[in-house]
Amino acid sequence: MNRVRAQGWLFAGSLAVAFLLQLMPLPQLLLPVKPYWVALVLIYWAIELPEKIGLGFAFLFGLAGDVLTGELLGEQALRLVVLAFIVLRFRARLRFFPMWQQALAVLALLLNDRVVMLMVRGFSGETIPSASYWLAPLVGMLMWPFVFLLLDDLRTRLRGSEPR
Amino acid sequence: MDSRLRGNDDYSSWRLFPPRMAIARSDTATLFAEGTVSTLRLIVYLACAVVLMVLDHRGSYLELLRHTGSALVEPVYRLAAFPADVARATRTAVATQDQLASENRDLREALLLAQARLNRLDTVVAQNARLKGLLDAQKNLGLSVQFARLIDVDLDPFRHRIVLDVGSNQEVAVGQPVIDAHGVMGQIVEVLPNTAVAMLITDPTHAIPVVVERSGVRTIAYGSRAIDELNLPNVPISADVKVGDKLLTSGLGGRFPAGFPVGEIIQVKPDQTGMFAAAVARPAAALDRSGEVLLLHDQPQPYGPPPALDEMGPPADLAGPMPALPATAAAAAEPSR
Numbered sequence: 001m002n003r004v005r006a007q008g009w010l011f012a013g014s015l016a017v018a019f020l021l022q023l024m025p026l027p028q029l030l031l032p033v034k035p036y037w038v039a040l041v042l043i044y045w046a047i048e049l050p051e052k053i054g055l056g057f058a059f060l061f062g063l064a065g066d067v068l069t070g071e072l073l074g075e076q077a078l079r080l081v082v083l084a085f086i087v088l089r090f091r092a093r094l095r096f097f098p099m100w101q102q103a104l105a106v107l108a109l110l111l112n113d114r115v116v117m118l119m120v121r122g123f124s125g126e127t128i129p130s131a132s133y134w135l136a137p138l139v140g141m142l143m144w145p146f147v148f149l150l151l152d153d154l155r156t157r158l159r160g161s162e163p164r
Numbered sequence: 165m166d167s168r169l170r171g172n173d174d175y176s177s178w179r180l181f182p183p184r185m186a187i188a189r190s191d192t193a194t195l196f197a198e199g200t201v202s203t204l205r206l207i208v209y210l211a212c213a214v215v216l217m218v219l220d221h222r223g224s225y226l227e228l229l230r231h232t233g234s235a236l237v238e239p240v241y242r243l244a245a246f247p248a249d250v251a252r253a254t255r256t257a258v259a260t261q262d263q264l265a266s267e268n269r270d271l272r273e274a275l276l277l278a279q280a281r282l283n284r285l286d287t288v289v290a291q292n293a294r295l296k297g298l299l300d301a302q303k304n305l306g307l308s309v310q311f312a313r314l315i316d317v318d319l320d321p322f323r324h325r326i327v328l329d330v331g332s333n334q335e336v337a338v339g340q341p342v343i344d345a346h347g348v349m350g351q352i353v354e355v356l357p358n359t360a361v362a363m364l365i366t367d368p369t370h371a372i373p374v375v376v377e378r379s380g381v382r383t384i385a386y387g388s389r390a391i392d393e394l395n396l397p398n399v400p401i402s403a404d405v406k407v408g409d410k411l412l413t414s415g416l417g418g419r420f421p422a423g424f425p426v427g428e429i430i431q432v433k434p435d436q437t438g439m440f441a442a443a444v445a446r447p448a449a450a451l452d453r454s455g456e457v458l459l460l461h462d463q464p465q466p467y468g469p470p471p472a473l474d475e476m477g478p479p480a481d482l483a484g485p486m487p488a489l490p491a492t493a494a495a496a497a498e499p500s501r
Contacts, residue, residue, distance in 0.1 A: 023244035023317040028452040031321035073226040074216030081209045127368040129322040130389040
């Protein structure tokens with residue numbers, strides 16, 4: 001089953017690339033507006049392959065993120081579980097939305113994620129971040145169509161190029 | 165797997181499960197299905213995450229975990245920094261002859277200037293050593309440093325952390341001050357085998373004891389939310405602090421050695437209560453630009469009063485034979501039986 005393997009590579013690869021993008025350095029000016037790539041990719045797979053992305057997967061994935069970039073073990077796990085839950089709950093509607101509506105939904109998801117993050121950090125005694133904290137979800141919304149189309153296209157290609 | 169947990173994914177060709185499940189599933193799933201994921205599982209996972217966070221907040225198991233998994237974590241950091249390294253290398257490679265020539269000229273001039281200063285400094289150092297010898301000063305300002313390079317990864321834009329390419333294998337320890345050519349950058353907060361994470365002085369949770377170079381006023385500089393600002397929220401309103409004053413580390417607290425530039429005051433105004441002046445300073449170190457940094461090694465800090473001088477009075481050879489002292493010294497040196 002070469003095709004299954006190719007799709008599996010795409011799945012794992014996209015998640016790995018999301019982590020690398022998350023760690024990727026940017027000019028100081030652009031740093032606050034860096035979208036939460038990990039969440040974008042997770043949303044895509046939760047919409048397209050819900051049998052792969054359960055809450056447990058989101059949890060483990062978040063733990064991996066915490067080990068890589070985090071300060072508090074479980075913070076990203078909590079955020080991604082919340083995110084995955086909402087996406088899976090409304091998946092049937094989300095996937096048939098037109099692109100702009102989907103992007104708006106992603107904006108809402110990412111804003112919600114920021115609120116969750118703020119709560120977690122507030123409880124662990126960190127300071128309130130500056131106003132630019134709220135810019136990243138907007139950029140995430142703008143990036144969503146590209147992420148979606150790119151991953152969708154790659155998936156279609158992997159499916160199409162396969163000799164039957 | 166429970167078929168309810170899976171949506172109606174009809175045209176997705178990749179599945180690990182036999183297709184009959186998918187057919188059965190698409191019959192039951194509705195467009196506005198509410199029960200695709202159970203709330204119970206959400207609650208369980210959220211509780212797990214919260215428990216983890218609380219445990220970690222108390223015991224910082226994350227560092228332990230990251231340390232254990234460093235064989236995996238460190239390559240990922242290097243990999244993420246790779247594009248930036250390539251970009252920098254490319255920029256160096258394609259720099260024109262002109263640029264290089266002018267840069268070379270600038271550097272040579274700077275070197276000449278530095279050399280001239282050094283020559284003058286040599287005399288000062290010699291003089292200083294002589295004076296210190298006279299004073300029998302305990303404090304040694306010699307520096308023991310270690311060179312480190314930044315790994316260009318961004319852990320979180322709202323936390324001011326940098327990753328360095330040295331770790332416990334290079335004998336880096338938590339708490340070591342990090343400086344660059346212009347001033348103090350921060351301190352090491354986490355050490356992996358070949359990587360270390362440093363907190364910058366601008367991190368909101370960081371504080372550094374400073375002294376105003378001109379007037380000697382001591383205060384504490386806290387990190388702000390911006391990479392180019394330090395806050396000094398509790399300067400007494402009567403204290404002699406002006407815009408343009410240089411801040412140095414005061415050496416109090418024992419973490420940072422005294423005398424390193426920290427920043428320059430760019431603004432002083434009374435705070436809301438009117439009891440204190442709130443000053444804002446710009447860090448001296450190039451926090452967002454430095455590619456190479458220096459790690460200071462721990463030096464003995466001059467705590468407490470200096471030890472008593474051991475040699476008093478006229479030189480020993482002038483004092484003549486000492487009858488009882490050698491005997492008692494020998495007795496003291498012998499362990500008691």
